[in-house]
Amino acid sequence: MDSLRASLEAGEFVCSAELVLGRDHTTSEVQAFLDEAARQPEGIRFLSLTDLPGGNPALPPESFAAAVLERGLVPIAHLSGKDVNRAYLEGRLHHLARLGVRDLLALTGDAQKDGFQGPGKPVHDLDSVQILWLIREFQKGISYQLGTRSVRLAPYEFFAGAVVNPFKVREPDLMMQLYKMELKIASGARFLITQVGYDLRKLYELKQYMVCVGLDHIPVLANVYVPTAAIARMMQSGELAGCLMPPDLLRRLETEKKPQRLERAALMVAAARGLGFAGAHIGGFGLTHRDIAGIVDRSMEIGAGWRSRLDELTFESAGQFYLFPKRPDGLSDGGGSLQNALERPRPSWVQRLSALAHRLCIAEGSAGARFFQRHLANGAASWKASLCRAALAPSVWYRKAFFGCMSCGDCIQDYLSYAGCSVSGCYKQLRNGPCGGSRPDGSCEARPGIPCLWNRVYEASLALGQNPRRFAGILIPPRDWRLDGSNSLVNRLAGRDNLSRRQIFSPYPGDSNVSDR
Template identity: 40%
Template structure:
């Protein structure tokens, strides 16, 4: 695969790559788009930015499709990273869109699951989430190899299908308070890397120790060469207030930082210069820590603001360690993966013991006991269960089996009768029933304090619960990096028991006896 100029720059250890995020508006000809193009022109003239990234329906809001601005900005001579979100498209539409982007010459992607949709035409649109970000990475990888994406695991190189050359970026949310949320973010990152992620962009944060944690984790996993862009977000006061209150999924302004910003806002410029200088300090620290680059963003920024931040960051770069006390905003009582270095305020390369207790032990234990007994070939009831299900399915009462199974599993797990059961992969929790985004390969980044992004204070994140269940029985370290494939909709409203025993589901069936 021919590497894009952006990825070549990002992979150069002697280069600190700078990118800027642009957010299209809800129109095709708005003045906001004109301002975005003006910023892009100034960036080309300045020469320090390597690329701009363009969001796709950011925050769940309807907006101009990103490739439209992308083509115009590419024509100006600036590289473009287009966000590929899973929330509004099924897998076929996603594949179609990728072919279109490939033809337009757009090759750099940021692959994300996406925020839950906000109300649009005549109410709330249907959230799709046919694939999650890990599955989307797998789809793109197959397309890059020239396989036929609709073939699933049986995809093979096809001379009739032109290969694509996409560079696949992914997001990581290391700014999580609790152990289950933080650990599961890194579990999902491992799956993203196994699925072929080429680079990483972090979520918004203002803590040097947390940013260093990402690099230490990658080194511990043998993935230290994967380029990482640190997120340098410059919020307005209004946006900072929304983040502090938890109204922007996945983006957190801690109490200490919020108090600081409130004090800064008493100045004549309402604290704008202080926010710009904090961004410059963070840029310098990221470079000092060994990040491959930084991803700059924020509402209402002019290019003069950006240039000021870049200029000041260059002045601060040589003495970046002196800036560390200014970027220590994450609460110390939160979960960290590594021990704190008392001298620098960063991390030591020693793992921090994870001590948060588990939960829902008996729910997990009873479900696991039933599974092992009836659905594992060595189990005592496996053969009778298999014979009974297949015989029942071959009889006139096959529909009764579907209804019986659905009723039983609905009472126990809230089953949606998908016919392709993933309970065993998620600690006997059903993602079709308990996850607003139906995610099969790890949490989205939108949870806060363990609560689901869509139902804060009402529904716990399914992956927080899964981690707590596994930890309650000492099995949290057994979470694998293997891809859980997307739901096969041809099995909808059929018996998952029969599909399992016939080898029709995502597991491909157990060993035949």
Template identity: 60%
Template sequence: MSTGGCCEVPNRFRSALEQGEFVCTAELVLGRDHSAVEAEVFVKEASQQEHGIDAISLTDLPGGNPALPPEAFVACVLEHKLTPIAHLTGKDGNRLSLESRIHALARLGVENILALTGDAQKEGFAGQPKPVYDLDSVLILWLLRALRGGLEYNLGPKTARTTPFDFFAGAVVNPFKVREPDLMMQFYKLQLKVAAGAQYIITQLGYNLRKLYELKQYMAREGLGHIPVLANVYVPTAKIARLMQTGELAGCVVADELIQRLEREKKPQRLERAALMVAAVKDLGFAGAHIGGFGLTHKDFMTILEGAAAIGKNWRGRIDELVFPIPNEFYLLPQGGDGLSDGAGDYRISGVKPHASWAQRLSASVHGHLIREGSFGARLFAAKLKTRIMKTGGLPGKNSSWRHGLWYGLLEPATLYRKATLGCVSCGDCIQDHLNYAGCSMQGCYKELRNGPCGGSRVDGNCEARADLPCIWNLIYLGTLAMGDDPKKFAHVLIPPRDWCLDRTNALANRFAGLDNLCKRIDLGSPVEEGHPKETKPC
């Protein structure tokens, strides 16, 4: 790892994981101020400790609040000969901004990037900011994979390629979800993230060791046991735990019992529980511990690590201090005799087939007979529209002259139907067929995600940003089952980012003309070369 030639810092984080060592990372939350005095003090003290923290993890506007971005603080970490992990979220910048930030991190010599979709934005300067989410976590990983080998792009009449850079890309999963749809969609999206290029995983914070270990058991059974998983060990106060429970801090599951304990405890007891957790995850075969907590000093981190070393394998007699369940929560595996899940047990997916709505059944039927590739309707309209495109010299832009005439006009009622029954927002790049017509993720998802849910849904399955509405991806999971399809398809099919050339145009016409995402979807169950995909042609 180098910083533009100014200094050389070995990537301790990557080398330790690749050698099978247990790693400990510290998460620094960079606040809403350019000074970052407390973070600087932490880094300085960490640099003076020979055996302690293996990497410093730098957040990217956590909680949707304004903050110093990680690339602004990376130099401080590197100057102290420590290894940084830069978080990169898609909530505030489009794909151009994200690629530019990645190039900036490469320029600084940062290999370790943690790709996240990002929390819903909170109030900023002069009011509520505009959410972006042009790329979600899966697509950021896909971009990093392409840049790793060098991304080919058009440069006038010629093509060029970015300089390859050996990124070490990570992803996040939330294994603490309470309901079956939430949990299974998290697991499926995890598999998609690994297929898209994730080389290590850091979990969401949580306080149920059985749930946490069940993730590792699932990964082993699904052929992902080789992917390093770091357990998130977050030290909360009672106040922060209550914010987590109410959904103010997205995606966190906190039981009443834990809050009651925290209200009685002082800092030493909280650090002791964290040490117990670190000892447990090390003994259970996790690759490391990702430690964080508001106001923790470097001395607190070392107290946790020293406490974990002292506990060693003796954590099992205190498992009740690490399992704080939610009443009636869903577990994928049955409970074993040790209080954790039995990794050899059968999956406990309900198998109940929900009832499909009339709109879903009708839409799927019409799709099968008139829209699906090879159907009569698809052949007819494709021939007519492509002929008109050739005659008019049309291009796939929204003002193209081919978007007129009889055959294009015949498809306009389809847009009205989609708006009335499926919540269509006229993105022009529809994936309803992939979602089994269970709902529009562009309309029903605050973040307009196309490759599965974020990790922020609430305990009741409702949206992080719209607490009165269910997460659309939970409805898609149930709707997929209702149509007799397997939701596990979401674990391996990558949907490309939305093509904004098609905004506010007829999605069905775009499908028949071969302009939408259908031919760009990638089944990541098949081998994919580094450097893909090539940058798409401009409008």
């Protein structure tokens, strides 16, 4: 097959290799991999090209995409929002289209770490969900105004995918990952690749959850990463965002040689095939094409033999939360209900007060909203509008004092159940759920010890009696920078903020199975 989409639709078990593009433009390792793959008719055909991984400078995927295509191979270009804004992201899509690239992987991207004269400024103008939305609109042909003329760009058919991390230790981290996965699919993701992980039970639970919510038709590639002992230690220390390294596996890796590591990878590929995954996404520092092709060949030899070797594939972390009860064979029983264990927290007085004010004065149809909307609509400049703006001015100080408000003017506090500010409380300023980089204790990838904002949002939703599953079906648009520095409550009541631009998706067929959370 000459495209990822065609191979997946044909039911082929797809094996892709992740090529980590480094910082040096004279790199030879990637070039050697391409040449070897091109010489092997039965070799690895799908090659994913990273987008400045780890928050460090590196070659972008566009730098190698043409070389991949010229060799008759299929590039999967990563596209992240951490380094560039929405205008440049659209420009990159045009570049990829001109190169003939079809397959994309949309990511939020890692926190900035290194760069010329220090770490770069994090951008994160669009998150992974919004990038998928942009790709979807690009496929239809983006429309815009050029003076008095309406212009529609030429459409181009991309096949976009996304990443999901099913290996989270705590319930809030995991559930928010799953809700965001659903939102990514609703926003245009047509395939998924999992984050790195080493617990087959957790990996299989992702497939079981997707059955519950009616999304089992979406192909999932299991990430099979072959770590060295040094990289495993980096994972455990949190240097590699979102990569969980169980202590038992680390102890094994400290004494294992490369053949043993490759054997475990082959075992994981065999298990992924046996459990109904659509493919395996294989990577590892220093791996050659021969290594990865050997992993695939060895997985075929193992066949169903992985079932008798589950102890080599299921490494549980301390305090691990599982979605479903355990079966006798060591995997989960996806036929039962979700075993959400988090008790409903008590709302803080700030939450209660904010929710009350919202209900009386901000919510659509409330008496307060009707009053202010009447005087603030259409940029009213009357004395009554001025009085309304003055009356709403204290809301700025309230938000600054209790939520760390940064006056973006395009607030989503109500959506976050008044858990905090998405600008000051999230390093990446995400508006559609968490990234996959939080640490095992639930703290931020970039700010160790500080709880991930979206974990607090999950708990705040429960505290207010709201169903956090709403995060699976509402897409918050990118921030409107024209409103920066203005009063977001005035903007809400005047109809200028994000509320009217939110994308609301219909419930999925399996929603009734997971309605409790």
